[in-house]
Amino acid sequence: MSEKLQQIINKQQNQDDPDSIDIDEVTQLVGFVVGDEEYCIPILNIQEIIKPIESTRVPQTPDYVLGVFNLRGAVIPLIDLRIKFGLGQTKFEEETRFIVMKHEDEVAGFVIDRLTEAIRLPKKDIDPAPDTAMQENSLIEGVGKQKDKILTILKVYKLLERDF
Amino acid sequence: MDEFQEILQDFLVESFELLEQLGSDLLELENTPEDLELLNRIFRVAHTVKGASSFLNFDVLTHLTHHMEEVLNKARHGDLLITSEIMDVILESTDLMTKILNQIRDQGSDVGFDAVDIVKKLDAAANGEVVSVIEPNVVAPQVIEEVQEAPSVEEEEELDYSSMSEDEIEAEIEKLLNQKQDEDKAKRKAKLDAGESVPALPSVTNESSATPDTPSTSSTPSKPVEVAPVQKDPEPTPVAPKAKPAPKTAPAAKKQAATVEQTIRVDVKRLDHLMNLIGELVLGKNRLIKINDDVEERYEGEEFLEELNQVVSIVSLVTTDLQIAVMKTRMLPIGKVFNKFPRMIRDLSRELNKKIELEISGEDTELDKSIVEEIGDPLVHIIRNSCDHGIEDAETRLALGKSETGTIKLKAYNEGNHIVIQITDDGKGLDSDMLRSKSIEKGIITEKEADAMSDKEAFSLIFRPGFSTAAQVTNVSGRGVGMDVVKTNIEKLNGLIDIDSEINAGTSMKLKIPLTLAIIQALLVGVQEEYYAIPLASVLETVRISKDEIYTVEGRSVMRLREEVLALVHIGDIFEVERIFENSEHAYVVLLGLAESKLGLIVDSLVGQEEIVIKSLGEYLKGINGIAGATIRGDGGVTLIVDVAAIMEMARDVKSTINTDSSNTTKGAVEKTKPSDYKVMVVDDSKTDRTIMRKSLEPLGITLVEAVDGLEALNILKSGDHVFDAMLIDIEMPRMDGYTLASEISKYNKYKNMPLIAVTSRTGKSDRMRGVEAGMVEYITKPYSPDYLLNVVKRNIKFNLEMSA
Numbered sequence: 014m015s016e017k018l019q020q021i022i023n024k025q026q027n028q029d030d031p032d033s034i035d036i037d038e039v040t041q042l043v044g045f046v047v048g049d050e051e052y053c054i055p056i057l058n059i060q061e062i063i064k065p066i067e068s069t070r071v072p073q074t075p076d077y078v079l080g081v082f083n084l085r086g087a088v089i090p091l092i093d094l095r096i097k098f099g100l101g102q103t104k105f106e107e108e109t110r111f112i113v114m115k116h117e118d119e120v121a122g123f124v125i126d127r128l129t130e131a132i133r134l135p136k137k138d139i140d141p142a143p144d145t146a147m148q149e150n151s152l153i154e155g156v157g158k159q160k161d162k163i164l165t166i167l168k169v170y171k172l173l174e175r176d177f
Numbered sequence: 178m179d180e181f182q183e184i185l186q187d188f189l190v191e192s193f194e195l196l197e198q199l200g201s202d203l204l205e206l207e208n209t210p211e212d213l214e215l216l217n218r219i220f221r222v223a224h225t226v227k228g229a230s231s232f233l234n235f236d237v238l239t240h241l242t243h244h245m246e247e248v249l250n251k252a253r254h255g256d257l258l259i260t261s262e263i264m265d266v267i268l269e270s271t272d273l274m275t276k277i278l279n280q281i282r283d284q285g286s287d288v289g290f291d292a293v294d295i296v297k298k299l300d301a302a303a304n305g306e307v308v309s310v311i312e313p314n315v316v317a318p319q320v321i322e323e324v325q326e327a328p329s330v331e332e333e334e335e336l337d338y339s340s341m342s343e344d345e346i347e348a349e350i351e352k353l354l355n356q357k358q359d360e361d362k363a364k365r366k367a368k369l370d371a372g373e374s375v376p377a378l379p380s381v382t383n384e385s386s387a388t389p390d391t392p393s394t395s396s397t398p399s400k401p402v403e404v405a406p407v408q409k410d411p412e413p414t415p416v417a418p419k420a421k422p423a424p425k426t427a428p429a430a431k432k433q434a435a436t437v438e439q440t441i442r443v444d445v446k447r448l449d450h451l452m453n454l455i456g457e458l459v460l461g462k463n464r465l466i467k468i469n470d471d472v473e474e475r476y477e478g479e480e481f482l483e484e485l486n487q488v489v490s491i492v493s494l495v496t497t498d499l500q501i502a503v504m505k506t507r508m509l510p511i512g513k514v515f516n517k518f519p520r521m522i523r524d525l526s527r528e529l530n531k532k533i534e535l536e537i538s539g540e541d542t543e544l545d546k547s548i549v550e551e552i553g554d555p556l557v558h559i560i561r562n563s564c565d566h567g568i569e570d571a572e573t574r575l576a577l578g579k580s581e582t583g584t585i586k587l588k589a590y591n592e593g594n595h596i597v598i599q600i601t602d603d604g605k606g607l608d609s610d611m612l613r614s615k616s617i618e619k620g621i622i623t624e625k626e627a628d629a630m631s632d633k634e635a636f637s638l639i640f641r642p643g644f645s646t647a648a649q650v651t652n653v654s655g656r657g658v659g660m661d662v663v664k665t666n667i668e669k670l671n672g673l674i675d676i677d678s679e680i681n682a683g684t685s686m687k688l689k690i691p692l693t694l695a696i697i698q699a700l701l702v703g704v705q706e707e708y709y710a711i712p713l714a715s716v717l718e719t720v721r722i723s724k725d726e727i728y729t730v731e732g733r734s735v736m737r738l739r740e741e742v743l744a745l746v747h748i749g750d751i752f753e754v755e756r757i758f759e760n761s762e763h764a765y766v767v768l769l770g771l772a773e774s775k776l777g778l779i780v781d782s783l784v785g786q787e788e789i790v791i792k793s794l795g796e797y798l799k800g801i802n803g804i805a806g807a808t809i810r811g812d813g814g815v816t817l818i819v820d821v822a823a824i825m826e827m828a829r830d831v832k833s834t835i836n837t838d839s840s841n842t843t844k845g846a847v848e849k850t851k852p853s854d855y856k857v858m859v860v861d862d863s864k865t866d867r868t869i870m871r872k873s874l875e876p877l878g879i880t881l882v883e884a885v886d887g888l889e890a891l892n893i894l895k896s897g898d899h900v901f902d903a904m905l906i907d908i909e910m911p912r913m914d915g916y917t918l919a920s921e922i923s924k925y926n927k928y929k930n931m932p933l934i935a936v937t938s939r940t941g942k943s944d945r946m947r948g949v950e951a952g953m954v955e956y957i958t959k960p961y962s963p964d965y966l967l968n969v970v971k972r973n974i975k976f977n978l979e980m981s982a
Contacts, residue, residue, distance in 0.1 A: 069815040070707065071794070072752035073801055081794060081807055083815050086457055088807040090797045104896060121797055175797050 038136045042157065044129035044164065045112065048100040051129060051164065053157070058169040060113040060120060062128065065105045075177050076102075082122060084113065092172075093124040119173040132157070132164065139166065181233075188229050189282050190442070195222045196275055197516055203268060204519045210252075210259040220249040226274065230287075238277050241292040244299040245270050251303055266298045268520070445546065448507050452696075455500050456790035459696060460809050462496045463787065465489055467811035500696060508692075509549045511589045511598070512540030517553075518560060518587060525564045532582040533568055539589035544596045544692055548670055552598070552690065555666045558659035559600050559686055560585060567604030567684055577681060579603065595714070596692060601685040607678035609635035619643060631741075636676040637773035640664040664772045668822040671697075671714045674772045697791065699808070699818065701784035702767060704748045705756065708816050710789055710808055711778070715821040717770040719783060723763050727779075736766065736777060743768070745777040746828040748819075751803055771821045776828055787811075791818060803827055852878035855974050856899050859883050860890040860918065861907040861936070866959075870905060870936070873963035874970060887913025891921055894928065901931060902974040906953070908937040908944070919951035932973040936961070 042053040068080040068091045077096035081088050091111065096102050108127035113120060134157045142153040152171050157164035199222045206215050227242035245267065251257035259267075273295055277287045469489045473482060515537050526533040544552075568574075568583030575581055586601040612635045613627040621641050622630075638644055642661040667674055672690040691697065691714040699710035700719070720738065727734050727745060734745040745766065749756065766777045789808035794801065805820035857874070859881055861867045867883050874881060882899055884890035887910055893899065904922075908915035915935060922928050934955040935948045945956050955969055970976075 067814060069807070069817060071798060071801060071804065071817065072754075073803070074798065078798070081798065081815050081817075083809050083813055086460065086809060088792045088794060088809070088815055090795060119796055121795075173797065 039133050040136060040139065042132045042134055042164070042166065043112075044132055045110075045125040046127050046129060047094045047098060047125050051162070052167050053132060053164050054112075054114065054167050054169050056131065058114050058116060060115045063111045063113065063122075065109050065111060065124070078177075079124065082111075084122070087120075089113065089120055089122050091122045091124065095124065095126070114169050114173060116170045116173050119170075121173055123172065132159070134159070134164070185233060185281075185285070188233060189278065192226050192229070192278050195225060196271065196278070197513070198222070199271055200520050201516055203264065203271065204523060206259060207261060207264050207523075213253070216249065216253045216259075220246065220253050223249055235277070235281060235287040237287045237290045237292050238274065238281070240296060241270060241273060241277070244292075244296045244303070245274075248299050248303045257303065263302045266295070266302050270295050270299060443506075448503070451503050452507065455496075455503050456696060458496050459500060459788060459790055462493050463811040464813065466493060504545070504692070504696075505543075507546050508543035509546050510540060511542050511544060511549065511552070511596070512537075514549055514553045514556060515540045515587060515589075518556070521557070521560065522564065522585065525561065529564060529570075531564070531568055531570050533564055534582050534584045536584060536586045537588075538586070542589040542591060542596055544690070548690060548692075551666055551670055552688075555663040555688070556587075556598070556600070558663050560587070562659060563600065563602040563604065563684065567602040567606075569605055592689070595689050598688045598690070599685060600688075601683060603683040606680040606682055606684050607636050607639070607676070608680055612636065612638045616641070616644060629742075633676070636678055637674075639676075640674070640773055668772050671712050671821070672772065673714075673770055676773065697789060699787055699789045700767065701787055701816065702748065702765070702778075702780040703782040703784055704752070704780055705754050707752070707754055708784060708810075709748065709752070709780075710787070710816050710818045711767060711769070712805075712818065712821060713786060715769050715771050717768040717775070720766045720768065720777075721763060722766055727764075734779075738766075738768070738777070741775075743775065743777045744828065745779055746824075747779040749781075751824060751827050769821050769825070771825060774825055776825050778824065789816075789818070852976075853880045855879040855976060856901045857881055857970060857974065858890060858893065858899075858901050858904045860885075860887065860904060860910070860915070862886055862910045863907070866907065866936075869963075870966065873966045877967060877971065877976065879970075879974070879976075886910045887915065887918035887921075890918055894922065894925075903932045903934060903970060905934050905936050905957075905970070908935060908939055908948070915953075916947055916951045919948070919953050923952035934969060934973060936966075 041056040043056050043059055044051055044053040046052075063084070066082055068082040070080040071078060071090075074080075077093050079091040079093050082091050083089075093102065103126075105124070106126070110125055110128055111122040112125055113122045138158045139155045140158065141155050142151060143156065152167055154166040154168040157166055199219060202215055202219050202222075206212060206219065209215065223242050223246040227239055227246055230238040230242065248257065248263065248267065252259050252263075257263070273290070273292060277290050280290070281287050466489060469485060472485065476482060518537070519535055522533050522535040525531075563585050568585070569577070569579075571581045574583065584603050586599070588599045588601070590597055590599075609632040613622075613630065616622045616638045617624055617627055621638065621644055627635075639660045640663065644660070664674065667688055667690070670690050672688055675687040675689070676684065677687075678684040691712075698713040700713050700716050701708055701710050703709075722736060726736050728736065734747075736743050736745055743766075748754070764779050764781065765783050766779055767783075769776045769778055787810075789810075791806045792808060793799065793806055794804065803820050803823045805818045805823075807815050807817050810816050855877075857879055859867055859870050860883075861870070862885050871881055871883075882893065882901070884893055887906075890904070890906075891913070894901070906915040906918060910918075913921075915937070919933050919935075922931070922933065932954045933952055934957060935953045936957045936959065937944070938959040940958050948956055955973065957966060957969060
């Protein structure tokens, strides 16, 4: 009886396996634009995406830290990626969004100019960051190749790391 | 294994509780060595721990407690009088017990401890001079156990006495005697309890009686025979497996006897979670109240308002009650901390060779668990300090005409939302002059500072790190660390320290600590467009002052408040707030007090008092100097909470800018070379009117920007995209009317000189007055001729180019 059961379980696992390998090989990313460049981050690092809401300035922080905002009772830091990337501040437009990113216990909101699309990218199409951007403190995780363009994949844990 | 862990946990919790009790009992025993009840209680502790530890295979602990038990048993039977030498040995062994238990807690085993020495001492004590019998064991009030054993009386009578040793028979007789007595008690109690506790008893009896001191009950039928030789065996008594819950039931029952009170143990994490949820609820309540106010304003006089009002007030009432109730579940009596001090004083007085007495009162005063944990260390340091520096030795005291024994009073009581702990000694007091000179000597303060100090300020010098008055470092104190610890810990709790002292009369130190930490009362203050919350516990008072009351001394702002000179700092300077609005002639000073220091914080406005829930800023923003956390306000916005301790630090380095005029606002005054360099905003909700104005001004060739209402106009201004030379404002507009717009604009420093021109069909005198009040410089009534408008605008924007268009 138990042998049979074992067989069935094994069978099921074998059935599952090819699928899961397939899923593993594809990374789901979400693309967005900051300045003139398109970037993307893994979808699993995104807690949610919201429209701009009011934030409170926190003193003694770099200018790219816009402050903190209230996300349903949690106080979350807000970081402007434009300023962080040295592109200068602009006003929030119709398409401006806050992407709330998480990595382990760290959560922060990031201001981006606009969202583009959700992308499914096979792992084989992702190359490591070019040598010039390989340093430890680089924000670039890798480069994704698509038919018509190249995607810059950001290191979310690095974005969430306090660097002041 | 899990079961074992569970038992171990129970054992540890129980044992620590028992030890705590033991400490104070032992000291009491030293004063009344013949108190049989006390002796029995102490004996039982050793016994319970022994029984449980042997079951759990903690051999060293069992060995130790067994010998302690021996000594105590002799004392209990009157074969031994507890002298202070014996007491030293017993105390020493309880210390070892504590150490072993700590190790068991941390590492799960008692291996590595050596109890041989102390056991030898204990044995020596046990075999020491046998003092003649003081009192036969008439009453051995093992109240609880006996009460519970009542139902098993019949069973016990069937015991075979012949198989017992003499000791056991003696014990049995003693027990039966007690039973008689306690049965009476139980009956009385049963009447009171209406029999509630009686049915539950039999099972308890079986278990608790399985411990070796009641060797004979029917539940362990095979035991009596075995137990007899065991009594004198140095090996631990093997406890029957059924005795597993023994450590659990015995103390639980003990509590029951002390006060008929039902308690359950709850994981602190659950309480913390509950507290967090309440926090959310409080935020929700605040928000509800705000919405209610808004609704009230808008729908004044509507019938449903009354109903809404009622619901809101019920919700807020219940929330407040709930919050208090949950807070209370986290409360512990401060006695938990005070308990360890009698022992400490005893040791210290021996070590220092002084006679010191400790008087404790108010140990029932309750405060939050997290605070109870933090308050211990500071108190230890203060009391050590009092013993070492405060109380003089016996000869000096006698010479001064004081009683030989010094007294330290430890007192706790409630005061509003605070608990006050007062430590008073009748020692030599603090000599403010000596404190000053010592501090100068140690380079802590300059001579100039010393001269400016009041006595009270001089007293607070003892809290400076590195300060010590002791001529030499002793075992007890003198390193100049202790009082600094006191200050740091009390600051962490948002507490205040107040010192009072008189030479040769003594010193009194008052610690004022908020009852809880998670939800606090805060004062909300405004600076420019920002708001900050200051914990109300640190706010001593608020004062409204005018600008000329602020003096500058050596680059620092100060003011005189009653007899004190108060250092001032502007909150905007600390938090780098951008000055947008003009400073008004008046300012508010929030007088902050923390531990022993004070500071005046200048703010633009006082918003009010509010209950806030402290939230952390998270890993990314933690440790921002001056910010203790954040809270969510009724309107859903985030307000930062000021870290008063940090602000006081920061205030020392902040340069004053209070009186510097921020008049360099005209930087936008670019040279105007062509007509389109002039910009005028047209604010009107009617498209037709806007077009008429545009047409009228066209000949000038200036740039026009249009806005459809006050709000849009204000947003355009705020965005800073344009610098306007004038504004044409309609009065009647949706969302924000012209008057409001004008008064909003006049708040901004940089628009102070921008002409606001009203263009309206309102012609009443009162309308004109309102316009002037709101800051309008011209008043054009519709309809108007294009030329008139053009000229008014031209005059106001100082249009001095030759018209080219």
